[in-house]
Amino acid sequence: MDDLNKNQLIMLVLLVSFVTSVVTGIVTVSLVGESPAPFTQTIQRVIEQINPLSQNNQANNNQQANPLSAVNPSYDSGDESIVKLVKSVSSSVVSVVATKDMPIIEQYYINPFKDDPFWNMLPEGFLPDIQIPQYRQKGTEEKKVSSGTGFFISKDGLLLTNKHVVEDTSASYSIVTNDGRKLNAKVLARDPLQDLAVLKVEGDNFNPIPLGDSDKLNVGQTVIAIGNALGEFNNTVSKGIISGLNRTVSAASPSGVEELTNLIQTDAAINHGNSGGPLLDLSGRVIGINVAIAESAQNIGFALPINIAKRDISDAKEFGTIKYPYIGIKYKTAEKGVEITEVISNSPAFKAGLKTGDVIVQINGKDIKDKSGLANILSMLRVGDKIQVKVLRNGNYEMNFEIILEERPQNI
Missing domain, CATH: 2.40.10.10 (Trypsin-like serine proteases)
Known part of the structure; x- marks a missing residue:
């Protein structure tokens, strides 16, 4: 310290002050940008766009609520039936929880000037001790990362949910019942085309909800x-x-x-x-x-x-899995149905004799008006079903084919 003259000391103090201000800015940015965010999210799909073609049957759903009765606050017979309904299915509806091994992030501090010779030339306590936050991983722990809903469809533990609720193949899944029990769940199958998945938990005395039409x-x-x-x-x-x-x-x-x-x-x-x-x-x-x-x-x-x-x-x-029916074509919407743009080699359509350019106008007697119409009919069928397909070839020549549906390959 004795080797520093007054001018050198002033310059050193100014330099340290400048560095301190820069480091303070770095610390602020570091705290904002690097602090770990919470992991848990609730799962729900959000609509990006409503297709205007689907609005033809839009119903006016503006309803005028009846004023509450100040004389008799008890619920009416309609409410009572709903209360009974909810009680009957409450044990059937569960939370579906996804967990993953997540890194444990530890925060610690360092003084970047600790080993700097100029810094060490100053007397102890002359300047504040600068500490910059740093982050490092210290092992992992299992954490809840998302949650959705499911419901029992069989007494032996089959449940239905959305595919996007369980789409993370690296996660582990469990369900939480209405009475607080937590049971490990296996994703039995994910539908390749629909937003559906089937889960399985061990047990044989669950309360399935009956399916309507x-x-x-x-x-x-x-x-x-x-x-x-x-x-x-x-x-x-x-x-x-x-x-x-x-x-x-x-x-x-x-x-x-x-x-x-x-x-x-x-x-x-x-x-x-x-x-x-x-x-x-x-x-x-x-x-x-x-x-x-x-x-x-x-x-x-x-x-x-x-x-x-x-x-x-x-x-x-x-x-124990979902076998999706497969016809083996690529297609686009045509004026009278769907036009085949490619017939996949060795597919059911190929074996039956369909060709590129054919226009499918009916399946099992049902008119095909667009791409979704064909997909909807196929979604109701099962592997091994025989279907009757009517096509227009070369513009107007009607031909009929019988196709046996096969299982959709995994790589498609």
């Missing part, structure tokens, strides 16, 4: 939605009506955006975390699986019709 729904009928709202409020119940049928939307999920078709629209509140929960009719039967919400509007939620899940359920019970 989503082809017999009417706009305006009352429905009940149940789910794990916000990942915190188990078995949250909401009541509404069917606002529309056969909706088509583009919905976002962690894996991207995809088009969902033939959806049930409802004004029953569907919150984050409700994905995979049941939409029930007043007889207590599942008529839909809650799948998406429109965040830009109020009281607009969507559910997959239960009938599209019945083939998946049958496959899971019979084979």
Whole structure:
């Protein structure tokens, strides 16, 4: 210290002050940018776009609520039936929880000037001790990373949920029942095309919810939605009506955006975390699986019709997996049906004799009007089914083919 003259000391102090101000800025940015974020998220698909073509049957769902009676606050017979319905299915609806081994992040501090000779020339305590935060991994621990909803469809532990609730193949899954029991769950099958998945837990005395018929729904009928709202409020119940049928939307999920078709629209509140929960009719039967919400509007939620899940359920019970039927073509919408743009070699369509340029106009006597129409018919069929296909070849020459559906290859 004696070797420093007054001018050198002043310059050194100014230099240290400048460095201190820079480091302070670095510390601030570091604290904002590097602090670990919370991991848990509630799973719910959000609507990116509503297809205007699906709005032809839009129902006016503006309802005038009846004023509450100040004389008799007790619920009426309609409320009583809903209360009984909810009690009967409450043990069937569960939270689906995903957990992963996440890094434990430890914060510690260092003085970057500790070994600097100029810094050490100053007397102890002359300047404040500068400490910069650093982060390092200190092992891992299992943490909850997401949650959704599911419901029992068999006494021996089969459950139905959305595929996007369990799409992380590196995660472990469990369910939490309404009475607080936690059971490990295995993802038995993920539907390759629909937002559906089947889970399995060990046991043989569960309470499955009976399945309804989503082809017999009417706009305006009352429905009940149940789910794990916000990942915190188990078995949250909401009541509404069917606002529309056969909706088509583009919905976002962690894996991207995809088009969902033939959806049930409802004004029953569907919150984050409700994905995979049941939409029930007043007889207590599942008529839909809650799948998406429109965040830009109020009281607009969507559910997959239960009938599209019945083939998946049958496959899971019979084979322990989902076998998706496969015809083996690529196609685009044509004026009168769908035009084949490619016939895949050795596929069922190839074996039956279909050719590029053929226009499929009917399957099993049902008219095909667009791409989704063909996909919807195939989604109701099973591997091994025989279908009758009517095509137009060379513009107007009608031909009929019998095709035996095969299992969809894994690489498609």
